[in-house]
Amino acid sequence: MKILQVINVRWVNATAWFALNQARLLQGAGHEVLALTIPGSPVETEAKAMGLPVAVLPLNSRNPFTLLGLPFSLRRLIRRFSPDLINCHRGESFIFFGLLRRLGGTFALVRTRGDQRLPKANGFNRWLHTKAADAVTAANPALLRAFRRDLGVPKERIALIYGGVDTERFSFDATGRSRVRSEFGYTDQHRVVGLLGRFDRVKGHKEFLQAVGQLVVQGRDNVRILLIGFATATSREQVEAWASEAGVAEITAITGRREDIAACISALDLAVIPSLWSEAIARSAMEIMACERPLLASTVGVLPNLLPNRALFDPEDIAAMAGLVERGLFDTGFSQGLVASLNRRMVLLTDQEFLRRSLALFAHARSNAN
Incomplete structure (x- = not known):
């Protein structure tokens, strides 16, 4: 044809x-x-x-x-x-x-x-x-x-x-996980939560940083943030300013442009897509799911059709996001259940x-x- x-x-x-x-x-x-x-x-x-x-x-x-x-x-x-x-x-x-x-x-x-x-x-x-x-x-x-x-x-x-999703390119990479975690100074004691997406207001970086900041205030001092992305409509300096305002600048790392995206995703213990709108296709969600990482997301676009209800929060609901992030990082049964559910949904993706x-x-x- x-x-x-x-x-x-x-x-x-x-x-x-x-x-x-x-x-x-x-x-x-x-x-x-x-x-x-x-x-x-x-x-x-x-x-x-x-x-x-x-x-x-x-x-x-x-x-x-x-x-x-x-x-x-x-x-x-x-x-x-x-x-x-x-x-x-x-x-x-x-x-x-x-x-x-x-x-x-x-x-x-x-x-x-x-x-x-x-x-x-x-x-x-x-x-x-x-x-x-x-x-x-x-x-x-x-x-x-x-x-x-x-x-x-x-x-x-x-x-x-x-x-x-190209599941040969995007799959869990144990070797890549170790390499990327070592690159950013993470140990086995650290719980790493990340956001995959270009720097743009629509992606919800500000709200994500504020939500994780609430966990730090509550004493979760082994949490680390990995932002897998780079400046587009929003500058790196603006994202760094948001991290400072949220009190998480010292625990936040930014990858910049990378070729080893699957390894960076694999380095996470939990991924979050806190988008404020859009996500009609949700490419990032599919890539994270293919890498078998537990995933949380806002209820925008196609995301509620990809994720179970227990993994969802309303956009800009920082308190709800913070509660789910804490559970995703520290409740092993919850995070393993998410991965199992997402793996079943990957059949269509x-x-x-x-x-x-x-x-x-x-x-x-x-x-x-x-």
Whole structure:
């Protein structure tokens, strides 16, 4: 199958990761994949690094003259590549390809959505998703319900597909755990709690540091914090200031950019995802789960669908988070039970399952297109 994977995302966020990982898996399974993205974007760089063939067009341009010429550029690309299926991961490109599909395009069209925002329930959007698209992918149950309820997408044309995890790359690494713990000066007596995620207000670093600070005040002096991340929208200096304000600066370490993410995750005794919003795909949660670390999370996005209720707290509820962190670090039965529960849920989150579900939906889309 020849697949045009349309990834007009400005940076490598969760949506781009979902699309790029799917493209990598499809190519590995023997399909011919072309990634279409924005010229000069980090997504273009990442796609090439993954060994994916890449084409670029100004899909997100606001220049009216550029937009007028874009349909002609897309038609030339379609004639040249001749895809069996086009998979759009952003709404801007979906509009263009939806119109081309209804104007005689012979390709099957799939709309994949992994955005925290629910689709707008208007007439044009209903037409795009029920008449132009041959199938729809929802990356989490909330999106699935919205597509069915608000846009009227038939249940046979939509599938819930979680992003997969490469379980060969992400698995518990005992040797890596020892190395990373030694690097940051942790002993067997230390209980290390960590947060995996870029430095951005949405990720809840401030609230996490405040929650752990409550444990320190209560006398839990063997707790240590490992922040596996780096500055993006929020600076490292700001995160360090939050640690100082919470009284945990001396016990907080920041990894910066790392290649050995699985080893860093394995070094933790407990991981927390305290995000304030977003998490429509929750890549970090899946990577932590694959490394068999006990995990706590806020009740945002897809996280309640991945974790048991006993592992969840409301966003910004610092007291509830602190109580769960204490239990996760010092109640062995609780933490072992979490790992066992998460391991059972990992069956639906592997790369193999991601590929299987994607191909099943694509086959259905092609059947609908014929």
